[in-house]
Amino acid sequence: MQRAVRALLGSRWPLLGMAGALAAVVVAIIVVATGGSLAVAALTLLAGLTLVGLVAVGASAREAEQRARRTEKQLKALTSAVEAVATSVQSVAERQADPTGGPLAAIIGAQRLDAAVRHDELVALHEELRADLHATLTERQLAELSALANLYAMLGADDEVPAFGGFAASPRTVLRLASLVRRLPSDALIVECGSGSSTVWLALACRHAGKGRVVALEHHERYAALTREALARHGLGDVAEVREAPLEPVTVGGEKHDWYAAPQWTDLRGIDLLFVDGPPGSAGPRSRYPAFPLLATALDDGAVVALDDAQRQDEADIAADWLAEPVDGVRLADGDTVGRTRFFTASR
Ligand SMILES: C[S@@+](CC[C@H](N)C(=O)[O-])C[C@H]1O[C@@H](n2cnc3c(N)ncnc32)[C@H](O)[C@@H]1O
Structure with missing residues (x-):
């Protein structure tokens, strides 16, 4: 409620303050002009000035409060971002600390190993077949040539x-x-x-x-x-x-x-x-x-x-x-x- 009233009046405080100060000056002039007491006129002026001062202090306090809120919000966002980064860093650190590299790394590692072994086997088989074929053909041809x-x-x-x-x-x-x-x-x-x-x-x-x-x-x-x-x-x-x-x-x-x-x-x-x-x-x-x-x-x-x-x-x-x-x-x-x-x- 207090916040709502403040929000409603917030932008009018300077105007009300100025109006109050003006009213105090007018009252002081009237007091002097009508031969009233100078002390009353001075007190009225002082009250007007005090009003202006209060308005100015209030406005700057509101502005400071708003700035503080904004800063608090930014701080919160920054804190949660830092926390997210910290969580990620921690999980990376945990994974690095895990000698097996985690389940996914284990699967990829096993597949890589499997593929490497199969590749080596195929290369060896290919070499063997090539050598066999070469030897067989050469031997058969040599036998036929020598018979001829x-x-x-x-x-x-x-x-x-x-x-x-x-x-x-x-x-x-x-x-x-x-x-x-x-x-x-x-x-x-x-x-x-x-x-x-x-x-x-x-x-x-x-x-x-x-x-x-x-x-x-x-x-x-x-x-x-x-x-x-x-x-x-x-x-x-x-x-x-x-x-x-x-x-x-x-x-x-x-x-x-x-x-x-x-x-x-x-x-x-x-x-x-x-x-x-x-x-x-x-x-x-x-x-x-x-x-x-x-x-x-x-x-x-x-x-x-x-x-x-x-x-x-x-x-x-x-x-x-x-x-x-x-x-x-x-x-x-x-x-x-x-x-x-x-x-x-x-x-x-
Ligand atoms: C396996 S061949 C026999 C070849 C024969 N003993 C030799 O070593 O020359 C079997 C049959 O093929 C046929 N033949 C023979 N010479 C041929 C040729 N140059 N082309 C196609 N067929 C042939 C003949 O009818 C022959 O009886």
Whole structure:
């Protein structure tokens, strides 16, 4: 209430004071003019001056009070700001004092560590794979190159031979077959399922060894002709023969297959080396399976059977079945694997 009255009158105090002082002067003049007592006039003037003084003191006191309030407000705001800063500083100090850096820092730290470990592992794995790949490729290529040089030095082809690569058996395989020819009996019979450059190399090996002959079964007219041409170029027509044998349906071990037409191989007896490199996989699944069941009785005791592309799943399954299923008393024993070719030995 007191505050409200003060607020209401606050701005009028100087005016009221001045009016009071003026009234005191007027009263003093009237007293003097009407011949009144000088003492009364002086007292009236003194009262007016006192009024002016009081008003001035009151106004300046109010102003001082307002300033004090403003200062107090600012001080309060400053104090709470300082307190907020102090709280933040304290929490930072606490976090710094915490050796684990707090839960968030722990999570970030763990993730950083994890990422660093994974990065190191990946770098190490990458290096290992690169080194492996380099070593594998170089070793395989070196082995094939050395087999190729070995073949040419051993058999000295003096005209063009169908190229290695693609469908052809690899130099390592052909080198092993050619070196086996040297150890075969003088009347050795070599039978090949699928003709090509291997037919020419086997015929060259027979001529070089001065023994043996080659019969190649070929289902494809064009490739039969190409192989015959290559044999003729080398004057090997009397050592190797390509028999064109279209694929025809046959059931072996309860499985249906397309295999070389029967009349082209039923006359074969005393096979010493059988190289199974056809029919191609495009002829159907397990296309090479019939070779051993159908030719087993034509194999000599101790004959070598070679199955190419042994790294393929179909050929791995075929090899397992051949080893597990003797045919008319003829069984196969597992031998070594050279490049992509797996070797077996037949016995009765
Ligand atoms: C794996 S290849 C036999 C290759 C042969 N034993 C050799 O090492 O040269 C199987 C069949 O592919 C076909 N063939 C032969 N030479 C070919 C060539 N250059 N391109 C595509 N097919 C070919 C023939 O029909 C052959 O019977």
